[in-house]
Amino acid sequence: MRIETNSSTRIYKNKLSFENLNNLSNILYVVNEAKIKAYSILVYNHEKSLSQSIHLTIKNMFNLNTYYTNYAVCEAKWNKSSNVELNKMYIDDLKQNINHREKSAKDLINKIKFWSKIHTHIIDISKAIKNSKSLPKFKYYRPYYFYMSDDKIFVEANYKNKSIIYNIYDFEHALVVKKISRLTNKLNMIKRGISYQKQKLARLNTSAVKSCFGTKKLFKAQHTLYKDHFAWKEDFYKARHKTIELQGLNTVT
Structure with a gap:
């Protein structure tokens, strides 16, 4: 049986001095900026050009201790790995959607061909009548059957439960042309x-796996919900730098 003991110390802002509050705000800003920078290095594959490991690079760049550096780099790695998996899921969904739409397009093309054949047959009949020539042989396009009665041409549609008879002119303009x-x-x-969707698929396959720190929804809101851009920038800044989670021994420096 495994027993885990988790403990945390809750800090209340109203019990801290103004100086400590400023220090906390500064820590939140610097550490989250370090996380964003680490993510950028990992995503754009700049790690190979570093003279040191990414941990030491971030530590020296932002003058952080081991706790904060570990948080920034580990969080960036987790974000990248989760976004890579999400990207694979998006690609699979897009491929399925494209295949489904292509099948729908093929079905529509076949339907258009069917109705175009009927329309061509009607045009041939109309030309023969206009030029006083012998009528072409009437064809059967299931469920539509052409026939002549009292020197007039009709189209009979035989459905499962009913039959409808159209005058050829009405059949052409009220049904065939509109269908096509x-x-x-x-x-x-x-x-x-x-x-x-193919353009989107190409972008997903070739572009870097990006992440919007501060939520994508809030980023888009700058164009729709906020009349004052400064107010949006303040909220977006808070969303990007609001939390950090530190784990480890307090003996590490």
Whole structure:
């Protein structure tokens, strides 16, 4: 049986002196800036060009002790590894979405071909009537059947529970032309979506795995929720530098 003992010391701001509060604020700022810098070094693969280890580089750059350095570097590594895994999930989801949309596009293309064949057949019939030529052989496009009655051409649609008879002119303009137009618009929208998602997939595969310290939601809010940009900068600054978690022995310096 394993027993773990965790203890923490809670610090209340109203019981601290003004000097200690300033020191805490300074620690929060410097350590979180060190974390952001460490993340940048790891993500953009600048670690290879360092003359020292990343721990010593951050420690010397920000004049930190071992506690703060460990926090900054470990937090940056955790952020990077979690973002890499999230990026893989996004890529898999995008690939599935693109495949699904491409299948939908193929189905729409087949439907457009079907209705275009019907439209071509109607145009051939109309040309033959206009030029007083013999009518082409009526074709059957399931469930639509062309036939002549009393020197007029009709289209009968045989559905499961009912049959509908159209005048050929009404059938062309009320159904066929509108169907082709609607399906074509839908196909163009899907193609634009596929193109956008392929560009996004290329960016995810090639660009560095970025992270927004201070939350992405708050970063976007500067353009929508805040009328005063200074007020947003203050909130974003607080969100980026609000917490640190230190672990280890108090004998380490």
